[in-house]
Amino acid sequence: MKLLAPERRILTKGIDTPNLNTIEVYEKQGGYSAMKKAFGMAPDAIIGEVKASGLRGRGGAGFPTGMKWGFVPFNLGKPIYLLCNADESEPGCFKDRLLLEKNPHLLIEGIIIASFAVRSHKSYIYVRGEYTLAAKIVQKAIDEAYAKGYLGKNILGSKHDLDLVLHRGAGAYICGEETGLISSLEGKKGYPRLKPPFPAVSGFLNCPTVVNNVETLCTVPWIIQNGGATYATYGTEKSKGTRLFCLSGWVNKPGVYEEELGLPLKVMIDHYGGGMKDGSKLKAVIPGGSSTPPLTPEEVDKCLLDYDHIATFGSFLGAGGIIVIPEHIPLIKILERISEFYWDESCGQCTPCREGTGWLFKTIRSIEHHHGHKEDIDDLKRTATSMMGATICALSDAAAMPVLGFLKKFPQDFQALLDEAERKRKVSAGRKLDGQETTEMTEVTR
Amino acid sequence: MSDETKKSEDVTKIAFTPERQKAFEATVAKYERKASALLPTLYLAQEQFGFLSPQVMVHVGKLLDMPPREVFEAASFYTMFRKKDMGQYLLQVCQNVSCCMMGSDDLFQVIKEELGIGPDEVTADKKFSLQPVQCLGSCDTAPVVQINDDYVERLDAEKFRALIKKLAAGEKVAEVNS
Ligand SMILES: Cc1cc2nc3c(=O)[nH]c(=O)nc-3n(C[C@H](O)[C@H](O)[C@H](O)COP(=O)(O)O)c2cc1C
Ligand code: SF4
Ligand code: FES
Numbered sequence: 001m002k003l004l005a006p007e008r009r010i011l012t013k014g015i016d017t018p019n020l021n022t023i024e025v026y027e028k029q030g031g032y033s034a035m036k037k038a039f040g041m042a043p044d045a046i047i048g049e050v051k052a053s054g055l056r057g058r059g060g061a062g063f064p065t066g067m068k069w070g071f072v073p074f075n076l077g078k079p080i081y082l083l084c085n086a087d088e089s090e091p092g093c094f095k096d097r098l099l100l101e102k103n104p105h106l107l108i109e110g111i112i113i114a115s116f117a118v119r120s121h122k123s124y125i126y127v128r129g130e131y132t133l134a135a136k137i138v139q140k141a142i143d144e145a146y147a148k149g150y151l152g153k154n155i156l157g158s159k160h161d162l163d164l165v166l167h168r169g170a171g172a173y174i175c176g177e178e179t180g181l182i183s184s185l186e187g188k189k190g191y192p193r194l195k196p197p198f199p200a201v202s203g204f205l206n207c208p209t210v211v212n213n214v215e216t217l218c219t220v221p222w223i224i225q226n227g228g229a230t231y232a233t234y235g236t237e238k239s240k241g242t243r244l245f246c247l248s249g250w251v252n253k254p255g256v257y258e259e260e261l262g263l264p265l266k267v268m269i270d271h272y273g274g275g276m277k278d279g280s281k282l283k284a285v286i287p288g289g290s291s292t293p294p295l296t297p298e299e300v301d302k303c304l305l306d307y308d309h310i311a312t313f314g315s316f317l318g319a320g321g322i323i324v325i326p327e328h329i330p331l332i333k334i335l336e337r338i339s340e341f342y343w344d345e346s347c348g349q350c351t352p353c354r355e356g357t358g359w360l361f362k363t364i365r366s367i368e369h370h371h372g373h374k375e376d377i378d379d380l381k382r383t384a385t386s387m388m389g390a391t392i393c394a395l396s397d398a399a400a401m402p403v404l405g406f407l408k409k410f411p412q413d414f415q416a417l418l419d420e421a422e423r424k425r426k427v428s429a430g431r432k433l434d435g436q437e438t439t440e441m442t443e444v445t446r
Numbered sequence: 447m448s449d450e451t452k453k454s455e456d457v458t459k460i461a462f463t464p465e466r467q468k469a470f471e472a473t474v475a476k477y478e479r480k481a482s483a484l485l486p487t488l489y490l491a492q493e494q495f496g497f498l499s500p501q502v503m504v505h506v507g508k509l510l511d512m513p514p515r516e517v518f519e520a521a522s523f524y525t526m527f528r529k530k531d532m533g534q535y536l537l538q539v540c541q542n543v544s545c546c547m548m549g550s551d552d553l554f555q556v557i558k559e560e561l562g563i564g565p566d567e568v569t570a571d572k573k574f575s576l577q578p579v580q581c582l583g584s585c586d587t588a589p590v591v592q593i594n595d596d597y598v599e600r601l602d603a604e605k606f607r608a609l610i611k612k613l614a615a616g617e618k619v620a621e622v623n624s
Contacts, residue, residue, distance in 0.1 A: 173580065
């Protein structure tokens with residue numbers, strides 16, 4: 001297995017260069033030359049390069065970027081908006097923050113090129129509210145780009161105009177869902193909207209709107225500079241390019257690592273992550289952020305980090321959040337945190353999601369506290385299954401998938417908790433028969 | 447709390463300071479619709495008044511030509527807007543997977559021991575409050591606490607206890623976070 005050499009990195013080459021977030025240093029490193037090249041190309045040729053690159057969206061859904069841009073109806077006579085999704089809030093994911101804080105001009109350059117390709121003259125970066133440092137850094141970079149004439153009217157004589165605005169969210173995971181983001185940017189609660197119409201046709205203010213993730217847009221300058229075909233030589237046959245993987249949990253060296261798609265997961269954990277902390281034994285890995293079903297240690301040994309291979313293990317690359325769980329952490333606790341998260345963040349518009357997320361969370365918590373019953377497992381499976389594909393947005397599926405995944409891959413862990421609950425009940429009933437007081441709770445109120 | 451908050455009892459007396467009024471106007475000008483400036487305007491208001499009282503939200507509605515109901519709804523939808531005085535330091539402790547695995551439960555325990563408060567409570571001297579939060583996007587430096595705007599990373603019980611003591615003694619987050 002060959003690792004990606006540092007000089008071949010696409011997104012993180014030289015990312016630790018001091019002051020890379022200033023326009024001087026960024027340009028010294030060759031920054032903004034892809035933008036200049038792009039202005040010499042036809043917008044459709046740019047879309048063509050991105051199509052040829054095979055780049056798929058890095059926000060989680062993995063939709064082909066060039067195809068998305070190609071869907072935009074350019075001739076409606078309406079303004080076209082380009083929204084950069086920097087709401088990064090899926091538990092386990094922190095790659096966009098790195099790009100925003102360390103290399104904001106790369107994102108701005110990507111946005112300028114993308115806006116030129118999709119004929120957009122107004123763009124917003126929607127950054128999650130908690131990322132105050134990133135927001136400050138990006139705002140400063142935007143100001144520098146305006147001062148240089150890279151934003152505003154008639155950029156470098158190209159006749160292309162672009163205004164770019166940084167917009168801060170305010171603490172709502174659902175605003176990362178593209179239509180929730182659009183609602184939020186319109187000054188409303190971040191309620192997702194039913195698709196179709198897709199944002200590319202009717203999004204922000206009912207105008208055609210392209211929504212792309214930070215990492216997706218940051219990849220664009222390289223593709224334009226080096227060509228889509230060159231990008232496609234990275235990665236595997238069907239999963240092209242490199243990605244940022246966010247490694248956290250029980251490893252020696254957590255962090256963000258760029259690698260080619262197709263890298264064995266085991267290499268990511270052992271080589272980049274420096275292996276398990278304190279020599280602990282591996283229990284499970286969540287491979288793509290909290291919504292992605294976990295992998296067992298045997299699966300971790302075999303799994304490659306590419307879109308198709310990971311699917312054969314019933315999971316996804318998601319937004320690149322790899323969470324490593326050691327043996328001593330009870331899986332029920334992990335699942336409890338995950339299901340509480342989705343319950344907390346459900347916007348409440350759809351009944352299966354609003355009710356289902358609460359039911360999952362409460363049932364899991366009751367199992368965790370040894371109040372479970374043997375019917376609970378089937379009940380969880382039934383509830384989770386009924387939440388899939390039945391709602392306005394995919395948060396409901398995101399809440400259901402880890403529950404189904406954990407139950408399927410680690411049934412013995414959950415069975416053990418139910419057995420323990422049963423044993424406690426027996427002891428408690430026995431004491432009652434003996435006429436002794438019992439303080440044990442046998443049921444948790446739902 | 448500041449004098450401005452006391453004045454906020456009477457909605458007619460609520461106004462942005464001249465600099466904030468200017469910042470507000472510059473912000474609105476960036477958007478195609480006034481309503482789009484809702485979140486930045488609420489941030490400006492929170493910065494000035496400390497939290498969003500109903501009177502402050504009515505004022506924001508007026509500025510943006512929005513019915514107060516819509517401002518209330520939005521303000522309660524987004525968790526970063528404070529609806530009551532949360533004191534000088536809002537301790538936002540991440541309780542999600544990676545932080546939990548790396549010991550965030552201990553941090554809640556430290557807060558209980560040192561400050562005697564639980565979730566959404568404020569100390570009597572209005573110096574500290576606690577809010578459990580979801581993943582802060584910093585799982586590689588877990589466990590993480592966000593204190594007002596600043597992230598404090600790679601914590602453990604002892605470091606966190608020392609930090610709280612320093613803040614209580616009047617040091618600034620930036621000073622103790624280097
Ligand atoms: C519940 C939910 C949350 C999401 N959160 C994010 C997010 O924080 N950042 C992001 O880029 N995409 C997020 N997405 C995916 C977006 O809806 C959208 O697919 C993405 O921004 C498109 O950009 P891409 O094609 O470049 O990936 C989320 C989706 C769902 C269903
Ligand atoms: S699925 Fe859940 S989060 Fe998505 S719109 Fe419906 S209720 Fe809201
Ligand atoms: S889990 Fe705490 S920062 Fe991600």
